[in-house]
Amino acid sequence: MVIVGIASPKTHPKVPEIEQLMSAAAGMSFVELALQDAGYGVMWRTGSVAYHASVHAGLGLEEHEQIVGFLYTGTVSAAKPSVPSRRWRNLCATGPDILPESPPAHSRGSSLPLFPDRSFLALP
Numbered sequence: 137m138v139i140v141g142i143a144s145p146k147t148h149p150k151v152p153e154i155e156q157l158m159s160a161a162a163g164m165s166f167v168e169l170a171l172q173d174a175g176y177g178v179m180w181r182t183g184s185v186a187y188h189a190s191v192h193a194g195l196g197l198e199e200h201e202q203i204v205g206f207l208y209t210g211t212v213s214a215a216k217p218s219v220p221s222r223r224w225r226n227l228c229a230t231g232p233d234i235l236p237e238s239p240p241a242h243s244r245g246s247s248l249p250l251f252p253d254r255s256f257l258a259l260p
Contacts, residue, residue, distance in 0.1 A: 137207055137210060138207065138209075139207040140203060140205050140207075141161070141163070141203065141204055141206070141207070142197065143157045144198070144201045154253075157202065161205065164247050168180055168207055169208060171209050177210055177212040178208070178209045179209075180205050181205065182244055185206070186202075187203070191203070
């Protein structure tokens with residue numbers, strides 16, 4: 137099944153169009169999470185199809201409406217392969233040599249270096 141998320145912003149003095157579009161996208165995220173929680177497989181896609189005039193016409197979208205995404209969902213037939221990740225604890229366990237000796241360029245000019253004692257490495 138494919139669920140199409142459509143934003144239909146209205147002129148409103150307190151809610152700009154961009155916030156209405158972001159709300160529609162956030163709503164799609166919650167639908168995605170709910171489907172995953174119910175045990176379904178879900179994949180969100182947008183891509184060029186979401187912006188194609190013939191797709192908009194086929195779905196009967198009005199001029200001001202936009203597609204925020206397509207949720208492809210269905211029964212999971214196989215487990216996803218695991219994705220390697222670098223956990224903070226693993227990253228920090230390698231010690232302070234992973235950090236530069238001087239503060240980042242954007243903080244130069246400040247009289248206080250960022251984390252001079254590297255105390256943020258002492259995670260619980």
